[in-house]
Amino acid sequence: AQSVTQLDSQVPVFEEAPVELRCNYSSSVSVYLFWYVQYPNQGLQLLLKYLSGSTLVKGINGFEAEFNKSQTSFHLRKPSVHISDTAEYFCAVSDKWGAQKLVFGQGTRLTINP
Amino acid sequence: KAGVTQTPRYLIKTRGQQVTLSCSPISGHRSVSWYQQTPGQGLQFLFEYFSETQRNKGNFPGRFSGRQFSNSRSEMNVSTLELGDSALYLCASSLSRGYNEQFFGPGTRLTVL
Numbered sequence: 001a002q003s004v005t006q007l008d009s010q011v012p013v014f015e016e017a018p019v020e021l022r023c024n025y026s027s028s029v030s031v032y033l034f035w036y037v038q039y040p041n042q043g044l045q046l047l048l049k050y051l052s053g054s055t056l057v058k059g060i061n062g063f064e065a066e067f068n069k070s071q072t073s074f075h076l077r078k079p080s081v082h083i084s085d086t087a088e089y090f091c092a093v094s095d096k097w098g099a100q101k102l103v104f105g106q107g108t109r110l111t112i113n114p
Numbered sequence: 115k116a117g118v119t120q121t122p123r124y125l126i127k128t129r130g131q132q133v134t135l136s137c138s139p140i141s142g143h144r145s146v147s148w149y150q151q152t153p154g155q156g157l158q159f160l161f162e163y164f165s166e167t168q169r170n171k172g173n174f175p176g177r178f179s180g181r182q183f184s185n186s187r188s189e190m191n192v193s194t195l196e197l198g199d200s201a202l203y204l205c206a207s208s209l210s211r212g213y214n215e216q217f218f219g220p221g222t223r224l225t226v227l
Contacts, residue, residue, distance in 0.1 A: 032213055043118070043204055043218035051213060090157065099213040100147050101170050104157035 002027040006105035021076040021108045023091030033074040034092040118219035126225045132193040135222045139207030146188040151202040200226045
């Protein structure tokens with residue numbers, strides 16, 4: 001079984017500052033890793049995914065994440081945030097055999113202050 | 115291309131009733147998964163359907179059930195509603211099984227009184 005821990009439930013940052021949202025996972029098998037964003041009253045939108053290959057993954061809206069197998073982490077970063085990045089961010093994992101079953105972290109609420 | 119649609123968007127029911135939620139996947143997508151989102155438990159996988167067959171199931175009681183039709187549309191049913199079933203129910207579709215990106219609908223907000 002997999003589990004995901006998002007280390008910060010809330011992260012406030014100022015506009016144009018860099019941000020890192022932390023995610024650690026636990027799994028006994030190889031996994032796929034994902035970051036999703038949820039805006040108020042909406043569903044989830046995929047930001048980026050790690051399936052294999054390069055450990056640095058680039059996604060939409062200027063976000064990137066780095067897969068670190070030894071530390072079982074998949075932290076999300078953006079060098080300069082915008083007000084429109086205010087949302088809830090979810091890290092998720094699936095094993096390679098049941099790839100439709102996502103296990104999510106508890107979410108990190110990112111608040112951008114002007 | 116239209117996205118994943120879910121109906122209704124909002125529902126209010128009372129304890130003991132049953133409810134059916136509907137999900138229409140993106141055209142051509144054959145896999146549909148359902149998730150429950152609550153403030154306390156977060157996002158939890160309910161089940162996945164592919165080719166009208168349940169392929170994967172989460173850890174929910176038998177009151178939660180679903181089905182998929184030949185056109186890939188899916189419904190989920192919750193019987194004997196409890197207060198704790200109040201949640202946002204999200205549907206996601208993907209092209210097929212194995213890894214394909216899952217596209218989420220806007221959800222159905224269920225309130226149980």
